[in-house]
Amino acid sequence: MAATQETIDTLEEATGKYKYGFVTDIESDKAPKGLNEDIIRFISAKKDEPQWMLDWRLKAFATWQKMESPDWAKLDIEPIDYQDIYYYAAPKSGEGPASLDEVDPELLKTYAKLGISLDEQKVLAGVVAVDVVFDSVSVATTFRGELAKVGVIFCPISEAIRDYPDLVKKYIGSVVPVADNYFSALNSAVFTDGSFVYIPKGVRCPMELSTYFRINEANTGQFERTLIIAEDEAYVSYLEGCTAPQRDENQLHAAVVELVAMDDAEIKYSTVQNWYPGDENGLGGIYNFVTKRGACRGDRSKISWTQVETGSAITWKYPSCILQGKDSVGEFYSVALTNNFQQADTGTKMIHIGEGSRSTIISKGISAGRSQNCYRGLVRIQPGAENARNFTQCDSLLVGDKCGAHTVPYIVSRNPSAKIEHEATTSRISEDQLFYCQQRGISTEDSVSLIVNGFCKEVMKELPMEFAVEAQKLIGISLEGSVG
């Protein structure tokens, strides 16, 4: 697969630390810094949005203004000056090019560097369709024609708002309400782009769908919004990747992702998050404050989250499942790796409402350097969730002795028939294992990477094959300098 092979090559070529730290020199169209109603009107106008969308945004803004930044996570966050951020930045060349020929060559080069081929000819037919979001706009979506043939809609959300208003209106904010939390309210007011996916009844999406997010501009926030709907018996596997340039100041990324699965539908959502983590002294890096939630509305529906989180200065993220349907299934597979001064507070919520609903949580946290890594999870069994099941396994691995690993599991069971199992371990990377690998001629860094990847195996195997290879290398790279 061309796109992934290029990604691997890019990773292999690279020898430094963060591989995606370059800035693309491209003319950009920005709204003035700061946040107020006029900025929201500006964004909405830029996107050519209908009135209802603008009204929705303005209402969200009013809600956000009444809220306070949460402080319950185990995170040490410098206060964010929301007036010092650009909320809209777009490459000048265009608001949604009609075809790939219209995409700025500089942009194509950027994505080639990141290992993403936007050239449909170069990719084997029917493998991965890509939507690319650069700062605040989606710049290219590939394979749309191919997908349209089977009725799958895959397009930038700004386009969906114009072209499929009924679908968007029906589902946006229905899984993550505007007022859910501080960052979801902020996102609802200022979101700029993201992907929209609709899989009609009975359709198995013929290829993996993928979105690549890139923050390029300085002082710019990225607020993307993704909405995926799988109708009865539909299936889709969706991948998300993220990178950003290396900068000394922190940048905010506050996304909202909503998934809806109807009867017998399945959505598999995989993320490889590699935003710039800051330097080895903790300077710079992305604040990754994300709300991801899926609703298993239909009976026997299934939503599976797989995430490999290696980037960002701070990650605050709990991809969750609301298991409404009878016998619905929620899964959360997570690898969160922190090094240097990174902080991660991540986990999931499994809300069991439907009878016979089942959930599985496998979390692997790796802390190195002086980083802090916290698993925070909630398993809630509602009174009607007869015979609900949950299995949770949280393993933490410490690399070195200046880092921290924490596990905060909340369990609330309101139905005595529920079965909930929780296992947790904390271990250190063992000298025995390290020496064994080294004695076979494998360098210290490669040995650490092998052992850590072994530790994450259960999660990695959930990733689509090509993505797994990329994720494995990423783990190696992210651990550089952590031992020896």
Place this chain on the structure above:
Amino acid sequence: MAPLLEIRDLHASVGDTPILKGINLTINAGEIHAIMGPNGSGKSTMSYALAGRDGYEVTGGDILMNGVSMLEMEPDERARAGMFLAFQYPVELPGVGGMSFLRAAVNARRIEAGEDEIDQLEFVKLVRAKAKHLSINDDMLKRAVNVGFSGGEKKRYEILQMALLEPVLSVLDETDSGLDVDALKIVSDGVNLLRDPARSMLVITHYQRLLNHIVPDYVHILAGGKIRRTGGKELALEVEESGYVGIDDAA
């Protein structure tokens, strides 16, 4: 020509405790040396000191391979220079697939030699062929390194790695312990296949029995951190009959 391995007056400590107290040993290319000695006499410690393990501090003397001191080299550098240690207690690596582990080890050498990484298919064939000699089946190759292997399987897996890496100097630390009669034969045959005028081996064992299969050129008795006696194969027989009584006094 410098000997393949030369250990000169080697002193080594674990923590603050001196364990090796002046070991002298010279191994020429093609030779097999056996080391015997009571429990706790420092045999494994010596193998770790040779391999450069953290925590096994060399406090005096030198270790030379082909005339070059290895003391400043990291364990992985020594390994790539041709030193292999078959562990007395092989370590489990949960989740680390055997094939990727073996390939990483082989490629590490190739990359250092400026060669291309080994072709995936070619590698699978190579491993299968070597594994067959050692009665290691495909299922074992697919599993995580040493995880859930029986004691004897672990030992055979060590020899498989040795066969793949073709080391110049192999240190086998009690590879025969825990092997049944058939496995002992399989492992010894595997080791004998690697006998070569350019390669040397240091075989640590408690049992004369192994030395019937892998016939050594010299046998040394290590006790109290020093080599107390050196002889031919018959020394192993003597030890088997009368134990180590009196050997300590010889110093």
